[in-house]
Amino acid sequence: MDTIYALATARGKAGVAVVRISGPLAFLAVEKLAGDVPSPRRTALRVLKNSEGIVLDEALVICFEKGASFTGEESAELQLHGSVAIINAVLQSLSEIEGLRLAEAGEFTRRALENERLDLAQVEGLADLIEAETEAQRRQALKVFSGALGDKAERWRSSLLRAAALIEATIDFADEEVPTDVSPEVLDLISRTMTELEAEIAGSKMAERIRDGFEVAIVGPPNAGKSTLLNALAGREAAITSEFAGTTRDIIEVRMDLKGLPVTLLDTAGLRETSDVVEAIGIDRARNRAAQADLRVILLPSEGADPEMPPQEGDLVLVGKDDQGALSNSVSGKTGHGIDAMVSHIALTLSERASDASTAIRERHRIAIQDALVSMESARNEVLIGADRAELAAEELRRAVYALNCLVGRIDVENILGEIFSSFCIGK
Ligand SMILES: Nc1nc2c(c(=O)[nH]1)N(C=O)[C@@H](CNc1ccc(C(=O)N[C@@H](CCC(=O)O)C(=O)O)cc1)CN2
Ligand SMILES: Nc1nc2c(ncn2[C@@H]2O[C@H](COP(=O)(O)OP(=O)(O)OP(=O)(O)O)[C@@H](O)[C@H]2O)c(=O)[nH]1
Numbered sequence: 001m002d003t004i005y006a007l008a009t010a011r012g013k014a015g016v017a018v019v020r021i022s023g024p025l026a027f028l029a030v031e032k033l034a035g036d037v038p039s040p041r042r043t044a045l046r047v048l049k050n051s052e053g054i055v056l057d058e059a060l061v062i063c064f065e066k067g068a069s070f071t072g073e074e075s076a077e078l079q080l081h082g083s084v085a086i087i088n089a090v091l092q093s094l095s096e097i098e099g100l101r102l103a104e105a106g107e108f109t110r111r112a113l114e115n116e117r118l119d120l121a122q123v124e125g126l127a128d129l130i131e132a133e134t135e136a137q138r139r140q141a142l143k144v145f146s147g148a149l150g151d152k153a154e155r156w157r158s159s160l161l162r163a164a165a166l167i168e169a170t171i172d173f174a175d176e177e178v179p180t181d182v183s184p185e186v187l188d189l190i191s192r193t194m195t196e197l198e199a200e201i202a203g204s205k206m207a208e209r210i211r212d213g214f215e216v217a218i219v220g221p222p223n224a225g226k227s228t229l230l231n232a233l234a235g236r237e238a239a240i241t242s243e244f245a246g247t248t249r250d251i252i253e254v255r256m257d258l259k260g261l262p263v264t265l266l267d268t269a270g271l272r273e274t275s276d277v278v279e280a281i282g283i284d285r286a287r288n289r290a291a292q293a294d295l296r297v298i299l300l301p302s303e304g305a306d307p308e309m310p311p312q313e314g315d316l317v318l319v320g321k322d323d324q325g326a327l328s329n330s331v332s333g334k335t336g337h338g339i340d341a342m343v344s345h346i347a348l349t350l351s352e353r354a355s356d357a358s359t360a361i362r363e364r365h366r367i368a369i370q371d372a373l374v375s376m377e378s379a380r381n382e383v384l385i386g387a388d389r390a391e392l393a394a395e396e397l398r399r400a401v402y403a404l405n406c407l408v409g410r411i412d413v414e415n416i417l418g419e420i421f422s423s424f425c426i427g428k
């Protein structure tokens with residue numbers, strides 16, 4: 001096993017930079033740079049020197065013994081002054097030590113997985129935790145990182161294994177005079193587990209939304225003030241505005257943290273009949289994207305005007321350009337009137353939906369759970385057909401267990417690891 005090292009903090013100037021080392025030679029590397037190996041898990045202030053005795057930095061050094069570290073391996077941290085030159089000098093010195101090499105992206109976490117410090121779902125939670133930009137994303141990722149999905153999978157798994165064991169027992173004792181009928185208990189175990197899996201699937205779309213962000217589209221006729229409103233929300237001139245109807249053509253996207261929720265706001269072309277070919281393309285795009293968005297803010301040019309798109313549940317229909325707030329349902333990108341109320345409504349609507357989110361946060365999870373459900377459904381049918389189908393029922397249950405094993409990465413890991421770790425940074 002190689003000993004790996006990497007900068008664990010972001011590149012560039014910073015107060016402190018952390019270099020991580022993990023593997024069998026981690027302590028040796030510390031000894032070469034710091035002169036000794038400080039007591040494990042205690043911060044020690046040391047002067048770091050390279051092999052020629054040149055002082056590189058005064059740093060805090062922490063050693064973690066094998067079996068008691070993030071990776072599970074012998075590891076160490078060098079907490080340096082965060083200067084580019086110091087980081088480069090320290091990384092250079094480490095590279096000169098025989099048996100050490102620079103870590104690949106996510107390699108520390110990969111080792112934590114291999115040493116069973118984390119399961120696969122936790123690794124994915126950790127990836128999301130590092131990516132998290134809003135409060136909702138942080139909470140969701142932390143839940144998965146702390147093992148919530150793995151815990152559930154373990155419960156489902158043991159229910160299915162128990163059902164399989166009950167069935168297998170009847171196969172072994174099929175010759176007995178009065179075999180006990182286990183099917184009610186088996187059916188109950190399967191049904192209850194299926195209900196839980198179905199709930200998990202139902203909430204997974206919402207969990208993916210929290211991960212990737214909600215889309216909120218601003219739609220309405222040309223000149224309603226859509227782009228001005230977007231700019232007001234974004235706090236910058238993201239879209240061109242003008243007094244000419246038909247100014248916006250492409251969809252303009254602005255990513256925002258809306259009261260803790262990740263939201264991509266979409267400004268769209270004003271909807272109208274037009275003979276301008278390019279404008280018509282823009283209007284087509286606007287309609288399609290807006291129809292797919294999680295929520296629409298439909299801007300009307302005046303009170304009582306017909307909405308350009310039929311509002312769906314949760315959509316906001318507002319009259320634009322109402323600078324003084326003369327109307328109750330209105331907004332002005334120019335004066336900011338009504339914007340707070342609008343943002344509150346959007347945040348409330350989306351967070352109500354977000355509360356249905358499950359711990360299955362990725363498509364991979366949803367597919368594994370769906371696979372398990374298909375097998376459980378078949379198992380249930382076999383049990384219902386009768387005792388002579390016991391072997392088939394047990395086989396289907398084993399298949400469902402296999403799918404759950406994939407979910408937490410007990411098996412079939414290698415081919416998905418590459419994809420998962422490609423999103424990690426070096427040093428994690
Ligand atoms: N400086 C520093 N801060 C950090 C990390 C780190 O590696 N270094 N982390 C890294 O991502 C996170 C903390 N996660 C960690 C998880 C496990 C262990 C660890 O040593 N685990 C041992 C001992 C557990 C214990 O003492 O209770 C183990 O699991 O055996 C360390 C950090 C966030 N902050
Ligand atoms: N008084 C007032 N004028 C506004 C307001 N919002 C926009 N305007 C003006 O109305 C005109 C059109 O604004 P835009 O934001 O470009 O309108 P739009 O809905 O994006 O128009 P298209 O891109 O053509 O669909 C510009 O001259 C803006 O300055 C507002 O809240 N109050």
Ligand SMILES: [Mg+2]
Nearest residue numbers: 226227247248
């Ligand atoms: Mg516009």
